[in-house]
Amino acid sequence: PLVWARDGAGVTLPGVEPVQAVARRMWSAIDYLEGLHKGSTILLLSHGDPIQILLADNILGSALRHRELPGVGTAEARAVQPD
Numbered sequence: 001p002l003v004w005a006r007d008g009a010g011v012t013l014p015g016v017e018p019v020q021a022v023a024r025r026m027w028s029a030i031d032y033l034e035g036l037h038k039g040s041t042i043l044l045l046s047h048g049d050p051i052q053i054l055l056a057d058n059i060l061g062s063a064l065r066h067r068e069l070p071g072v073g074t075a076e077a078r079a080v081q082p083d
Contacts, residue, residue, distance in 0.1 A: 008067050022053050023063035030054075048072035055080070 003016055012018045017025075026046075033042050044051075048071060056066035058080070072078070 008064050010064055019053055019063045022050055023057045026050050026054050
């Protein structure tokens, strides 16, 4: 789709949330949940794209690189260790 071809370059289309905004929103939610559940394991469920964006931001250093990672499959679980 047109959005996928452009979002890695940071180009946004009307009505489409920018990749960096998705990453900020997701990290904010994670920070909030970690504050509520200190020392606990958190299970985060989401659509594949936001998870892929977080993984790219964490692993590749940029949320914009999320299309470089393998897609997240339906009901797929991925373990991510804290920093």
